[in-house]
Amino acid sequence: MPIEWGKIREYAVATGSNDPDYLQNPNAPIPPTFLSTVVFWDQPGRGMQTPEAIAALAEIDAGQGTDIRNVLSVEQEYRFHGPLPRAGERLVLTHRFDGVELKEGRRGGHMVFSRFAVEFRDADRSLRAECLYTSARTSKAATEESRS
């Protein structure tokens, strides 16, 4: 994934920043949540397609289907290691499965929480950043609950 200055400027403006560090420096550092733009280069959910993840999901009998309307993003966390990535760098992506968990909804139905991560490494293979995702897939009853 190349870290591009134009993308940093676009992302900074879209999140309400007009900091000259982003807008005027061709080697701009990335904003804290910028690596969410990884979706232009790869699917961040690939950690959920590993045999380990598929087996774990089958074990709790998730079975809620893939209706996009029933998927909620619960949490995202970015961790940085070493120098903050900057425009002009190129990062290599790897995917990680961090676990699944079944939770009962308060008024029936249940939610499946999935945890997975994308790791960003530089040319020396040093880990520079991680994005940790938690998403929930609701059954219909749980979706009713989340609407109220």
Place this chain on the structure above:
Amino acid sequence: MTSKQWEKGVTLPLRTFGPVTLTDIVRYQGASGDMNPMHHDDALARSAGYPEAFGVGMLNAGYLATFCTDLFGTETVRRFRTRFKGLVWRGEVLHAAGQVRELHTRGDLTDVEIDFTLTTQDGRLVVEGDAEFAIPSEIAVTAGKD
């Protein structure tokens, strides 16, 4: 802000974003690459029982990121976590608030841990989270030294 002294318990200056428009939402979706239509397609959102399309969780997180980088600088972030607690509707004004939880000095740098929230003008919680920034130790005040 470079002369600011950060210490445990300090309340961060409040910051307001919005009112959030559909333009803000689609600009963020284009910038981030998250084109989930639930955030801009009212008909689809209604088919799932929502009154209209709703804001993007990561845009709300991005506002909190800007709130933080404006205070702590653009080069200092070490960790940034957001939990999505509520939906934002078009026209809502969002308030960012936060507090310094802890500081850890290690030589020239001090890690500042902060907790923050984003709430609507009605006080409804939208995002909560916490983050860590490594700032120059000369602008931090560690516990007990004050």
